[in-house]
Amino acid sequence: MLSNTTVYGLRAMIHLANSNQDQYISISKMSEELKISFHFLTKILQKLTQNKLLVSYRGPKGGVRLSKKPEDISIYEIVIILETRPMFTECILGIPGCEDDAPCPLHEEWRPLRLQIEHQFRTTSLAHLADKLEIFGKRLV
Amino acid sequence: MLSNTTVYGLRAMIHLANSNQDQYISISKMSEELKISFHFLTKILQKLTQNKLLVSYRGPKGGVRLSKKPEDISIYEIVIILETRPMFTECILGIPGCEDDAPCPLHEEWRPLRLQIEHQFRTTSLAHLADKLEIFGKRLV
DNA sequence: TTTAAATAAGATTAGCGCATCTGAAAATGA
DNA sequence: TCATTTTCAGATGCGCTAATCTTATTTAAA
Numbered sequence: 001m002l003s004n005t006t007v008y009g010l011r012a013m014i015h016l017a018n019s020n021q022d023q024y025i026s027i028s029k030m031s032e033e034l035k036i037s038f039h040f041l042t043k044i045l046q047k048l049t050q051n052k053l054l055v056s057y058r059g060p061k062g063g064v065r066l067s068k069k070p071e072d073i074s075i076y077e078i079v080i081i082l083e084t085r086p087m088f089t090e091c092i093l094g095i096p097g098c099e100d101d102a103p104c105p106l107h108e109e110w111r112p113l114r115l116q117i118e119h120q121f122r123t124t125s126l127a128h129l130a131d132k133l134e135i136f137g138k139r140l141v
Numbered sequence: 142m143l144s145n146t147t148v149y150g151l152r153a154m155i156h157l158a159n160s161n162q163d164q165y166i167s168i169s170k171m172s173e174e175l176k177i178s179f180h181f182l183t184k185i186l187q188k189l190t191q192n193k194l195l196v197s198y199r200g201p202k203g204g205v206r207l208s209k210k211p212e213d214i215s216i217y218e219i220v221i222i223l224e225t226r227p228m229f230t231e232c233i234l235g236i237p238g239c240e241d242d243a244p245c246p247l248h249e250e251w252r253p254l255r256l257q258i259e260h261q262f263r264t265t266s267l268a269h270l271a272d273k274l275e276i277f278g279k280r281l282v
Numbered sequence: 283t284t285t286a287a288a289t290a291a292g293a294t295t296a297g298c299g300c301a302t303c304t305g306a307a308a309a310t311g312a
Numbered sequence: 313t314c315a316t317t318t319t320c321a322g323a324t325g326c327g328c329t330a331a332t333c334t335t336a337t338t339t340a341a342a
Contacts (some may be wrong), residue, residue, distance in 0.1 A: 001144065001228060004330065005233040027289070040331050046290065059271060059339025060287045084329085087142060094148040095280065102246055105155060105270040105279045106216075120250055129246040138246045139236065140246075168319075181301055187320065200309025201317045223298080274305065 006082040008036050009044045011140050013053070013078055017070035017130035024056075024063035035141055044082065051081045070127035079121060088118045147223040149177050150185045152281045154194070154219055158211035158267035159274050165197075165204035183273050185223065192222045211268035220262060229259045 002010075011034055019025050027045060031038040045064055046052045053073065054064045066073065079087070091098035092110040099108070132138050143151075152175055160166050172179040186205055189195045192279060194214065195205045207214065219230070232239035233251040241248070273279050 001231070001233060002235070004235070010247075011235060011236075015158070026287090028287095037331060039285095039333075041290095049289090055297070056289060057339080058287090058289045058337070060286045061340065062338080064289085065322090090142070092142060093151060093281075094143070094145070095282070103279055104281070105273040106151075106265070107279075108273075109261055109265055113254075113261060115255070117254055121256060124250055132246040132249075138244055138248070140234075140245070141236070165318095167317095169317095177314045178301060180303070183319070184301090184321095190319090197319060199307075199308080199317085199319045201311075203309070205319085 002079065002087075003083060005044055006079055008041060009048060009078055009082045010032075010075060012036070012041060012045060013048070013066075013073070013075075013126055014133060015140060016054075016064070016066050017073070017126035018133050021066060021069075024061065024065050026063040029063075033141075048078070048081060051076045053081065066126070070130055071125050073126045074122050075124050075126070075129070076118070076121040088121075090116065095108060143220065143228075144224060146185055147220055149175075149182060150189060150223045151216060153177070153182060153186060154189070154207075154216075154267055155270045156281060157195075157205070158205050158214070158271035161255065162207060162210075165202065165206050167204040170204075171210055174282075188222060189219070194218060194222065205208070205243050207267070211271055212266050214267045215263050216267070216270070217259070217262040229262075265273060 012030060015030060015034060016025060027042050028038055030036075031041045033053045034041070045054060047057075049056045049064065052067055055067050056062070056064045076088075076115075091104055092106050092114075093104045098104045098107060133140065153171055156171060156175060157166060168183050169175075169179055172182045175182070186195060186197075190197045190205060193208055196208045197203070197205045217229075232245055233247050233255075234245045236245045239245045239248060241252075274281065
């Protein structure tokens with residue numbers, strides 16, 4: 001469903017939403033806590049930094065932090081940035097040019113589900129997920 | 142969402158459901174009509190044959206045919222056979238052991254969507270899709 | 283000013299699904 | 313029996329994402 005890259009990115013972002021927003025969090029620390037390869041995580045967070053979802057700071061005491069409040073970051077944004085395929089729009093049968101006007105046989109059945117998934121992703125914020133982590137003791141590892 | 146293998150398999154099965162059930166359909170003919178590499182399609186249909194969804198016959202006039210009525214084959218069965226990942230059960234954050242009792246932060250939001258997708262796949266038959274192809278002129282290529 | 287800590291960026295390697303190729307086996311028909 | 317058609321099965325090559333490695337750059341603190 002989601003690539004490893006996206007999954008790691010989501011976990012890292014939830015972790016950041018659950019951390020102190022006023023300080024930069026070291027990527028190496030995060031990679032240890034989340035059990036993600038440091039170099040790979042660096043690459044992923046770079047992409048999120050380039051796309052303005054994170055702010056980075058180099059040097060000692062450096063790291064990354066969220067660019068806006070966790071309430072204002074949806075997991076939709078993260079997925080769009082990290083996923084190479086257009087998962088919220090692509091045809092379930094992979095038929096080129098499949099759309100409402102020229103649908104594949106599965107189009108009508110798939111459309112509402114696709115929209116529902118997109119809606120859920122758009123309306124789920126990092127803050128919401130971080131709360132769950134905090135309050136209900138859910139896990140990222 | 143679905144691998145190429147699964148997508149090709151689904152298209153081929155819909156094509157078969159839309160063909161004469163009483164005769165074997167040549168894989169090479171199908172590969173031409175569906176614009177799928179012959180060798181690759183052969184591999185996919187072999188898997189479906191091994192899993193009893195198709196019956197094959199070698200030699201001249203050979204090919205494959207559905208093992209039961211199109212009404213009785215759901216696309217769920219096809220996906221389960223061809224997809225390597227357990228897409229109807231896996232955690233959206235890829236966290237090992239994530240389940241109702243030990244959920245990840247996204248578990249509650251994802252669960253109903255996952256179940257809905259599974260239900261749609263389980264209740265969509267090849268016959269239904271073949272009808273659409275026939276009646277509404279939808280396309281597989 | 284120097285050293286160490288940290289991200290940035292590019293190059294390289296590994297693994298896996300995708301796709302192809304080749305030969306074997308089975309069935310038909312002449 | 314023999315040639316042809318077809319699926320079956322195993323091996324091989326390709327390409328992309330995943331993962332690693334290396335070097336450069338920035339910054340803080342001693």
